Amino acid sequence: MEKIRVRFAPSPTGELHIGGARTALFNWLFARRYGGKMILRIDDTDRQRSSPEFLKTILTSLKWLGLDWDEGPEIGGNHGPYTQSEHLEVYSEIAHQLVQEGKAYLCFCSAEALTLEKEKQREKGLPPRYNGCCRNLSSEEREKRNAAGNSYVIRYLSPEKGETIVDDIIRGKVTFENKIFDDFIIVKSDGLPTYNFASVIDDQNMDITHVIRAEEHLSNTPRQVMIAQILGYEVPLYAHVPMILAPDHSKLSKRHGATSVQEYRELGILPEALLNYLSLLGWSPGEDKEIMDIKEIISLFTLERVSKNPAIYDIKKLVWLNGHYLRTMDLDEVVEKALPFLKEENLISEEISSEEYEKIKNIVDLVRERVKTLREVADASLYFFRDEFEYDQKGVEKHFRKEGVAEMLNQISRALENAEPFQPEKIKEELEELSKKLEIPLSKINLPIRLALTGRTMGPDLMGLISLLGKRKAIERLKNVNELFNLA
DSSP: OTTOEEEEOOOSSSOOBHHHHHHHHHHHHHHHHTTOEEEEOBOOOOTTTOOHHHHHHHHHHHHHHTOOOSBBTTTBOTTOOOBGGGOHHHHHHHHHHHHHTTSEEEEOOOHHHHHHHHHHHHHTTOOOOOOOTTTTOOHHHHHHHHHTTOOOEEEEOOOSSSEEEEEETTTEEEEEEGGGOOOOEEEOTTSOBOHHHHHHHHHHHTTOOEEEEEGGGTTTHHHHHHHHHHTTOOOOEEEEEOOEEOTTSSBOOGGGSOOBHHHHHHHTOOHHHHHHHHHTSSBOOSTTOOOOOHHHHHHHOOGGGBOSSOEEOOHHHHHHHHHHHHHHSOHHHHHHHHHHHHHHTTSSOSSOOHHHHHHHHHHHHHHTTSOSSHHHHHHHHHHHHOSOOOOOHHHHHHHTSSTTHHHHHHHHHHHHHHOSSOSHHHHHHHHHHHHHHHTOOHHHHHHHHHHHHHSOSOOSOHHHHHHHHOHHHHHHHHHHHHHHTTOO
């Protein structure tokens, strides 16, 4: 455990999704828990689908989550380059070395012929696989086809007997009969390596000790073990973390909520809450712990406590966690994270003064008790920054369309005028006096006030809200309601 080196190796063919983020987190936690190194490697050999934009998004998402790396893009290291597209000569050289040693061979079968053969196998109820037709070509025939410029792939010569054992930290020993594997491709016709081939070579060259990845890769692992063994490499330890399923146990998709880290960020989820939630997807800290900061998660994390069973995704739980973090985090930190959302809604300008910052801070502190995302913070703050807003129509019918409402609002205005200093305690005192005078429960007074001042029937503490709005604005809005709705 003294020289642990793990890697997270995303392909820049899309954004960083929840499954990839969880894999990155588990690698990062394992490295940090045991004083190891986290290597970020970019598996970009899928040239058609890879893009610099996706790579930038992945790096940005990892940084936003706080998952730093010790070697990799932007920071370098002693085992680079850290993108597979810069290793193509290495892969080609090793593949052709295996061909010369008789451990791999050139296959000239066309894609059409392979498709036809697999269709025939399916019709017979057999699993579609390569039938090995080029396995026994003579060296003369191979040289002849190669010299003629025939396209080829390079296939690994799989053993037909015996078994390959994957020693998995989470799942124990998993045994695969070698006869189930065909002669799989290690180099494609365009000269690019396959995932299984390139990963083995990179893991060796980067001294990777542990490969922590999603369960879906377990079927790839025996192939990678075979390649590592035939090349004389030390096989790393594997840990395949459980799948993440939707609440109905189906495959997770966009219909179950946000799926990329960027989407969570745009929804107003805090990185601290998302990390806390991701850590619980397949791992248990014990003692029914659910809310933990990252330092505590690191101190408790072990692969032995990762479950074999699928993890169930529940966006409601994530949002609940996020609400907890919004309420309990340092206020200035919450404000800094909320500012971009306030700016996006054009509630504040790009440059704010120290006086404006204090106002924003007080508003965020008031509304954060009842919201669950940063986007909701912006929505809940709207009426502090705008005098024009929509009124809840049901609330209007219920609270404004009554006889005597106009007079009651006038008396509320006079009560607020008398509140000095204009602080929550004094405001409440004046309204309680009015309640006694009118012989109306305070709740019957508070609801029309909230609706008049905010356009809503629900929200944060009313006395704090009135105080933050200020005496002039509060009274002005009460008077405007009488005019707006022609109250009598």
